[in-house]
Amino acid sequence: MMIDQPGSDASVRPDAQAALDGDTTPLGRRTHWAVELLTAPAAPRDEDLSGAFVPVFLARHPQGFAATVGQWRGLGPFTVTDYQPVAHKSWVTLEGPGGVRSTLSLTLDSTGLIRVLHLGPEVVTPEVRAWEDLERALEQPGVTWSALVTREEDGVTRTLYAKDADRPMPNGSSYKLYLMRALAQAVAAGSVRWDDRVTVTPALRSLPTGDMQELPDGTRVGVRETAYKMIAMSDNTAADLIQDLLGRDAVERAVVEGGHADPSLLRPFLTSHEVFEIGWGDPELRAGWAAADEEGRRRLLERIAGPMTVRGSDLGPTVHQQGLDWHMSAWDVSRVLGALTDDAARDTSGVVDDILTAYPGVPVDSARWPRVVFKGGSCPGVMMFCWLLEDPDGVRRTLVLQQCADDQKLIGDGQFLRGMGARVIESGLLGGTSR
Template sequence: MTSTLARIRDAFDSAGVTGRLHALDIDSGAEIGAGADLPVVTASVHKLCLLIALHQQAAAGRVDLTEQIECPPAGRTLGPTGLAAMLDPVRMSLRDAAYLMMAVSDNTSADILLERVGLDAVNDTTARLGLTHTHAVHTFGRILATIRQDAGPGGPQALTDPYVIARLRALDPARTNRSTPRDMTRLLAAVWRDEACAPEHCAAVRRLLGLQVWPHRMASGFPFDDVHVAGKTGSLPTVRNEVGVIEYPDGGRYAVAVFTRAASTAATLPPADAVIGTTARIAVDALRAL
């Protein structure tokens, strides 16, 4: 185990990031952690908590997932994907908004669902599941608003300045949406064991996690046709995260959470993305060897 942790830490160092990781064998309970209980900024990883809260409300009859919603162009939460990037009015169901939120991390869809579900319900959900270090403070639009405010008049270009990065509230776990790697693997395990909500709703959550389109982080560590990776990324300036479950054809299933902060302020940093897959693979290989 010591050599595994050394390899994980070396990989983070080589990629120029500070990394926190927890990996859990969902069935045996065997685990590996590197900073697993330290607070981390979740960014869009917190959309998983929102998704589970939505499905808990649907199971209780408080939300109809087929309900149609109208989304005009004005007032959409900023973002490069999904409704946030569309130009025309859209009509869709709540469950299709949840698909966009998870598959392409659409911020507008997330905030539409948050308006329906409520931050308090998201926090109640994580508290009932025993995730004592997981808490939502802001909507996704509000997180982006704090970045604009904290960056000041320099706009997006200011985010290349390490001094500006250092003052962003969105990058401080004490002042934004937060969790720990261990809390996130516990949440994933509850979904895969049908414990997070009713079994049919856990199946729906698993389906959406499996439809995420991004292959450059956790999935990059498992380039096999018969290994399935279902996950959710999260990104902010210098922050690159992913939590997910890796399923092997022999039935092995492993929840992994990796949270990183890069020393570089570059928006495009392939080694920092790839190390999420590299360290997840190191951890899963070690669990499979036990």
């Protein structure tokens, strides 16, 4: 999913090029190389590109990716005005003729190769100085949204801001928070170990996001690595492997114990594979799912067990209205974030915390927020982002932003909603008083 641009404004960072030049991390080197594709005197050839991208990326460009790069170069010449690296993702703002600004977004595969490289118009997000600014930005025709901001100290949770925070909404990949809870509990109980292995099979292979779906059948992967990819890279196949390891019942118990206000909304607890197969496969499956009760839905899931027939190109119409998603309110999300943070505090190995804090979602001031847990989620017509941030005194804040619409075009690719989350985090409002 190309949904990961942090919030931006129309400012220019004069040291952006120097910051990019000086970043010698694998992400920095790949990003610098990608920018040079657009700014070097000579255009690249396809043979110059093959070693930098995962094969599946180049396979999506049968006419060659160099032609696309050539089109991008035609929008230049470019000047680098901003560079923001976050874990395995980066964003470079490029200014072209007439002051027109674009964003080059890049995502690294777990192997260090480029999985996503995209150039598009810069998405500008307004500053947030008061909660009314957030409301004006998110109030869009045809889009349903909710938001919740809380502050927790000494076991007392105060609401700093809430908008329809009790309303269940589809959430996409944030369901993986419950999987992580169930896994942490299994490890604590001794029934699963971090160095146990799961096996990739056709029946457990899903669609992107992530890269584990490209592993050969029979590949065995450690539970720790699989859980890391499930959370930090939102790998759908990784999530399905974890659910297969634990069992659906265990995850449904984690939903109850995680504080969901109406656990029946997540029963049966779907895998990503099942959502894709029912949502965009045989239309009779969707009709059957929508009409069935819980037991009928469980029988339907038994019938479709096996290799997926749906391809990524089949995804299109929104299906969350038919219960084909994971429905959680903003309060549900906030509660499971808090429960996971408690799990991490009890985990003496430190693995749970390492996984939860591996990817903060947006650039965050580590002096102000030394610990950040992040999860995003999307499906056609669905977008959500959530954060749990701890200050140096251990006081927690949670921020949950949710959107859904019947038309995917109204939701977009998530750059705006994520940017608004970044705006709230940098605004100072998280340290405010209760509203």
